[in-house]
Amino acid sequence: MDQLRAIRYFIKVVETGSFTKAASTFNVPPSSLSRRVVDLEKSLGATLLKRTTRLVKLTEVGQIYYNDVQQIVNQLEQSHETVRSYQTTPMGRLSISSMVSFGDKILLPLLDEFNALYPEIILDVSFSDELSTLGRDDVDIAIRGGYAPNERVLAIKLMDNEFIPVASPGYLQQHGVPSHAMALKHHNGLYFKTPLGPTPWLCKVDEQWHDVSGPAVVISNNGAWLSKKACNGEGILMSTRWALAPYLESGELQELKFEHQLAVTQNSNMAIYLLYQKQRYLVPKVKAAVDFLVQKIKVEAD
Amino acid sequence: MDQLRAIRYFIKVVETGSFTKAASTFNVPPSSLSRRVVDLEKSLGATLLKRTTRLVKLTEVGQIYYNDVQQIVNQLEQSHETVRSYQTTPMGRLSISSMVSFGDKILLPLLDEFNALYPEIILDVSFSDELSTLGRDDVDIAIRGGYAPNERVLAIKLMDNEFIPVASPGYLQQHGVPSHAMALKHHNGLYFKTPLGPTPWLCKVDEQWHDVSGPAVVISNNGAWLSKKACNGEGILMSTRWALAPYLESGELQELKFEHQLAVTQNSNMAIYLLYQKQRYLVPKVKAAVDFLVQKIKVEAD
DNA sequence: AGTATTATTGTCTTAAAGACAAAAGTTATT
DNA sequence: AATAACTTTTGTCTTTAAGACAATAATACT
Incomplete structure (x- = not known):
């Protein structure tokens, strides 16, 4: 048989x-x-x-x-x-799964470049914030935030994923600039939602964590929409520095700084990781993509 | 094809x-x-x-x-x-791998009992202190000390694996009873060797670890031999409480107590674990043995 | 109740693996 | 250096197992 x-x-x-x-x-x-x-x-x-x-x-x-x-x-x-595919040129279908926000801002431009470099690789890119089960599904490369991978999966830290509080100048004029993190409790909140739930505003004072989340105006997993609302002065938003960068530069939003730094999780090493299965690195297309992305993103982060 | x-x-x-x-x-x-x-x-x-x-x-x-x-x-x-074997009575070859010392003292008597209970299971028991690669080889159950298993392997803590320093009354009479852990540095040492190397004498004072190992008389992975030598007054031995129990009861050896407790590793949760592959628990013979051993050993430990 | 769909069974055909003998290529020994 | 011994491969035939196609049995939907 x-x-x-x-x-x-x-x-x-x-x-x-x-x-x-x-x-x-x-x-x-x-x-x-x-x-x-x-x-x-x-x-x-x-x-x-x-x-x-x-x-x-x-x-x-x-x-x-x-x-x-x-x-x-x-x-x-x-x-x-x-x-x-051992010792052949990189080719074939390569499936990449990325967080939504990261995909828009950073990944897609790089993939255009990658595509030009390796025309024989057919990219199959999907965006989702769900934690895909690498290996179970046929995803070659996944990009996720703050991940504890298993032993068969290798994780390379691409960049920090620092969450910072921001608000529009208009909002701050109207409601005042909070002087202390604790004061945030009385401010309107625009909450970013990850697959693990909404991200609270946390703050560590004297080795003790405090939840300083204010009343919620909206909760969403759509970063762009939340940023728009923040620009409109609808509340304070905590999001990643890299996602907010254009708004900070244009002055539409400004960063709030406190003596005690804010965070959205007690887990300090929040970062963005590139994940792939150890053995699959032997496949040329996977190796090409991992090497390319790590090099490009690590350089950009400097 | x-x-x-x-x-x-x-x-x-x-x-x-x-x-x-x-x-x-x-x-x-x-x-x-x-x-x-x-x-x-x-x-x-x-x-x-x-x-x-x-x-x-x-x-x-x-x-x-x-x-x-x-x-x-x-x-x-x-x-x-x-x-x-789904939903059949436990039967077939069951291979167990255990640490040498633990096998002699505790496992073998239990396995006789187990054998009587499940006569259709053919036991294949091997003793070795090497860290066998469960899953790679065909070992159904492994018993090891202080182990960090991977995700596919389940570990059940069977009992503590506390190392205590002992010496014979004769030795202590001749060399004096060390009053402080630090004094051990000037005592003869009988060293137990694990696959990870000889076990040093460590001691934590003011949140700081000190190696208080004295000059070595012998180093061996044979617990019984080391115990004999300790009884002969050849030096101080650190071994597990359960392996030394008969000597302590008979008075041939006596425990040394210090203000600052001794250890052989900085890793505090040294214990003996029973390891098996998650999926294999569905095989009746494996389930029978895991359940039996866990129950028996946990009860004995009380 | 009747019809359409789906899994199974029967029979024949086709494809693939095994058997056995012989050949080709290596290593070791004389 | 040549032969002997062993091992892998190749050739040819036989056997075994899977595919094709039609027919049957069984179930759900109209």
């Missing part, structure tokens, strides 16, 4: 929920899949699928098995790609 | 270093292996093996590929065992 083929069939049947649909993706008759999956079940001594003519569902062990083999087949595929 | 079969052939060829030897383990002619490996190499577009008639060696990519697929095939095998 071609075990691996049977497993691939099984996986596809689970994913499509149908023998017929799965069969069509392999260009073989459904009967083949049916037979192979039965073979597999016999060899395992367990039924993996509950078949009703209308839909195919996983059994309890089937679910366990599916989770395992899905990942295993994925790994195998990656390993084959590593060998196949 | 039966990819998986080809990969299994390839792995065996690498392990045995010979097509002929590998072929005999599969009970097929060597020509089959030769053909399948060539197929595999063709499909990957790379040569994996450097064949000279006398020995077969891996190429550079071959080495990378071998590391990958060896692990992948292992995972697949484990996954199949999980399914096959």
Whole structure:
């Protein structure tokens, strides 16, 4: 029995929920899949699928098995790609996942340059603030803030991700410039929301953390929109220095400085990391992109 | 092409270093292996093996590929065992790896009991202080001291692993009872050696660590031998409280107490952990053993 | 209830792996 | 240096397993 083929069939049947649909993706008759999956079940001594003519569902062990083999087949595929592309020029589809805000401001311009450099690499870029599970999905490179990666994933710090409080001159004129961090509690807040929830205003005084968040005006994960609102004088915003840079330069917003520095998390080493799977660095396209991005962004940050 | 079969052939060829030897383990002619490996190499577009008639060696990519697929095939095998044994009574070979000293004193008596409880489980117990790479090898359960496991491995703390200094009454009469930890520097040392090297005598005074190791008489990883020497009054020994318990009770050795407690590592949470792979807990024999050992040892520790 | 869809089963065909013998290439020994 | 011993590869045939296609059985929707 071609075990691996049977497993691939099984996986596809689970994913499509149908023998017929799965069969069509392999260009073989459904009967083949049916037979192979039965073979597999016999060899395992367990039924993996509950078949009703209308839909195919996983059994309890089937679910366990599916989770395992899905990942295993994925790994195998990656390993084959590593060998196949070993010592060739960078080429093929490269999928990058980035935080939304970072993508707009910094990543996209760089990718244009990257594209010109490696025309044989087809970029597949998606923006999302969700913490994608690198390795599970087929994302080659992910860019995320403040991340604790697992052992198989390598993280390179690209740049700091310092959050600073800002407000428009108009707002400060009307409501006064807060002299002490504690005073922020009486100011209107425009809150940035990460996948982990809204970011509070925190402040460390005498080794003690205080939440100095003021009443919320809006909460959003859309940085540009929040910045607009801040410019309109609707409240105080805490966002990353690099996202606010253009507004600070134009004077539309100004940074608030306090004796006790503000933060949005007690975890001090907030930074932006580039993540990739260790083994995948052997694939030329991945190596090219990692090296390029790290070099470009680290230089820019200086 | 039966990819998986080809990969299994390839792995065996690498392990045995010979097509002929590998072929005999599969009970097929060597020509089959030769053909399948060539197929595999063709499909990957790379040569994996450097064949000279006398020995077969891996190429550079071959080495990378071998590391990958060896692990992948292992995972697949484990996954199949999980399914096959799902909801059956605990049975089959169970391999346990334990630290030497812990094995003698605590584990073996328990395993006799375990064996009586689950006669269908064939125990394969090996003792070694080397840090075995759980998952890479086929060890189901490992027992180790002070371990930082990876994400796929679960660690359950079985008991504390407190090191205490002891000496025989004779030794103390002859050399005097050290009044302060610092005084140990002038005492003969019997040093216990872990895979990470000999264990120094450390002592924390005013938030500052000091090495108070005295001149070494012997260094060994054999706890029983060191204990004997300590009984003979040859020096001061630091070993685990549970290993020394019988000598302390009989009065052959006595514990030295200091204002500033001694340790053999700055890492405070030294303890003995039971380690196993998360997924493998689904295999009845593994679950039975983990549950049994945890329960028994935790109860004994009270 | 009837129809359409879907999985399974039966039978034949095709493709791929195994068996066995022979050849080619290496290393070690005489 | 040449031969002997061993190992991998190649050639040819046989056997085994997967694919093709039609037919059947079973289920859900109209």
